[in-house]
Amino acid sequence: MTSLEPARRFCLFTSAGARNLVRTWTRQGQERSFDLVVAYYDDDEAEFEALEKLSDRCFRIKGGKYQNLWNLWRRGDLAISAYDYVWVADDDMQIAPEDIERCFAIAERFGFWVSSPSHDPKGKISNPFMVRDNSGQDIRPRGQTGAWGDSQPGPDVIPS
Template sequence: MVRAGRASLHPGWIDGPARPGFDLLVARYEAGPSLDERDGHAEIAIPGRKVRGFARLFREHPELLTNYDFIALLDDDLRASQRDLERLFGFGERYGLDLFQPSLSWTSYFSYAACLSNTHYRLRYTNMVEMMCPVFRAAHLARVLPLFDLSFETGIDLLWCRLTDGPELRYAIVDDVVVAHTRPVGSTKLRQGFGEDETYDRQIALLLDMFGIRFRGIVTYAAIDTMDRRTRSRLKIALRSLVLWRAWAVTPMPTRHFVRFLSDYLRHCLWRPLNLDRVDLGRGSEAGRRLAAFQVSAGEHPQP
């Protein structure tokens, strides 16, 4: 699924010689040229914000959660091929993942250096999958959908890996599938419904405060190498992540941002806690009470 604007790159996702091994649902927040109708492709109009648009989509079409094993919610500025996406879905089944994402090319704009493709690995297990390109096991998406109704357009990705017991080895960045993020992060905020003075950092701070939690950064704590061997040595992963400094030569990111983001990631590999303790959204829990209070104040019905 994609929340698509006028310049969406999603036509390139189904440009292969044969019918894709996945269906594509385009939920437009802006008018734009439509693709020819074909099997496995549909378009609907849902104006407004990205995340709230996805929430509306699943309220109006709950059958999506039972008709598919995996559901990807992709940004419209990702450059990927049909083959890339077909292979990506296969990783979820092969490695028993609940939530995962492709890695980013070194020429991509990014928020977290952990997401840059590491050529030493097939995939890396992580404590966070970012909002740009998550792929959910349908059952896990059903579990996290209450977060989509919170009126936050960013930050819910800091929670959706923390809603289950036994989360280790369930979330990953797939280095073997590489896509390109083509626009600077935040460049379409106004078109997606943000106010002029709204910032990502402000929304994230409000969300973390609402649930009384902290986010200490992305940690990749285990990995599968290109020979399909698993390691849980965070030192080894950090050392093999030094290869990412080579991306400095081709990154579109400002130098100060690239250096800071990559330095932070390498430190997190070594020393940061996983921060995967469960946040219980049940109505009897503290987080659940905060969630219900927020929904009531926003004029919504609490989730059961």
């Protein structure tokens, strides 16, 4: 397989440093619907080698996730348009493999162009409207609706 031939229909892309949660996104021997693509920006050789073994593609490249995705596409190292959906995730995203699968399925079912998971209130919050309400109540302003009325996690995906 070359870097331009995806093995699966979906892509989970992240730009990861030495401290990441990428290992929790897959289970050894478990089938999955997504290619795991990692842009490694740190200098820890052992961590790079571990991510290289875990992922479908692993690149050494400095920068943020969107910058690295753009540069890998521009260089011809990653054909993002060959995927049905590309999820651009933070490397510290705490999510189980089955929830990743669920997010891709929801995005495909509803035909989302762009979507994002809700955020844990204990994390860094850039947009308060994206904070998960652990009570299970919908915290959006009255009149806003969507596929996740119960504030369930959803994907940050872009269909190609």
